[in-house]
Amino acid sequence: MLFDLTDLRLFIHIAESGSLTRAAERMHLSLGAASNRVKELESRFGMRLLYRENKGVQLSPAGEALLIHAQQFMQQLERMKSDMQQFSSGIKGHIRIFANTTAVTEFMPQVLGSFLARHPQVNVALEERLNADIVRGVAEGTADIGIAAGPVQGQGLEIINFSTDRLVLVTPREHALAGSGRIAFADTLAYAHVGLHEGSSLWHFLSRIVSQSGQRLELRIRVRSFEAMCLMIEADVGIGILPQSAALRHSQTMGLALVELDDPWAVRERSIVVQSLDALPHYARELVEEIRAGQAPRAISPDRNA
Structure with missing residues (x-):
């Protein structure tokens, strides 16, 4: 074997501290023993992992690559330990889900409420992520199921389209745009906007649209939830x-008044992303089917714009 867990922990500590001496102290190793472990790693991989300098150490490009894998390996090990501890306390299954903002806040609470009531021995970890992070998480195995909106590409992954996600303009009822039947997003940029926090998938998506258009969006305030956005919009912020x-x-x-957006990107496919549906445990496959069955597009009622 090229390394053991002590080697990986030591290498991570070296990268974090920039010092072989401090890393050795954290690992309760002598400086000589720590140095020998690094030299043995370099010998086994056949390449330099560290540059030793007067002020400390720097990772080589190969060292940077090893650090990423070491961190992922240790994170996976910690998750394995956590899962095994849950099994000992009666938990028989665990599902990790990476999902976009809409899924986390709008429909997954209802889906999971029903699912977990029927499966009391299954635990679910639901994390809000950007589309790229969702696909990467499933590909790398850090998530069992991904839920994304818009174009999704993942070589070797199963991508299951299950509904549409329509974006709409929301205004106060007395706003100048409230009576519009349909409107282009570009025509809304003359007005101040309320937005979600920077880490949200929706804000990331809209920022890219604005950047590509070469225009500017005046952001009056940024909040943490759709409810907070609507409260600010109702208050005419x-x-x-x-x-x-x-x-x-x-x-x-x-x-509030709702106005349809005339832009093609306003209607986005929602997708479930997995490595292999058949390889998932039966309870995870059941959850995927429940997500697919529970979502259907809805139309804007005319009286919502009144």
Whole structure:
């Protein structure tokens, strides 16, 4: 074997501290023993992993690559330990899901509420991620199931389209744009917007659209949830782009108007991403089917724009 767990932990500590001495201390190794371990690693891989300098050490390009794999390996090991501990306490299954903002906040709570009630011995970890991170997580095995919106590409992955995700403009009821039947996103940029936080998949998507158009979006305020966006819009802080499902739900209790966007990208395919559907445990396959069955496109009712 090219390395053991002590080698990997030592290498990670070296990268984090930039010092072989401090890394050796954290591992309770002598400096000589730590140095020998690194030299043996370099000998086994047949390449230099560290550049030793007066002020410490720097990773070589090969060392940078090894660090990424070492961190992923140790993270996977910790997850394995956690899973095994859960089994000992009665948990018989665990599903990790990476999903976009809309999935996390709009339909997965209902889906998981029903699913987990029927499967009390299954645990689910649901994390909000950007599309690229969702696909990467499934490809690398850090997520069992991914839920993304828009174009998804993943070589060797199964991509299952299960519904559409329509983005709409949301305004106060008395706003100048509230009576518009349909509107182009570019025509909304003359007004101040309310947006989601920078880490959200929706904000990342809209930022790319604005950047590609060469225009500028005036962002009045950034908030953490669709509900907060709608409250700000109702208070006339600005207008905003939201998923239709969230906009319809909050328009039932707030003074909001919904306007369809005329841009082709406003209607996006929702996709479930897995390495192999057949390879998933039976309870994970059941969850995928429940997600697929529970989603259907909805139209904007005419009275929502009144």
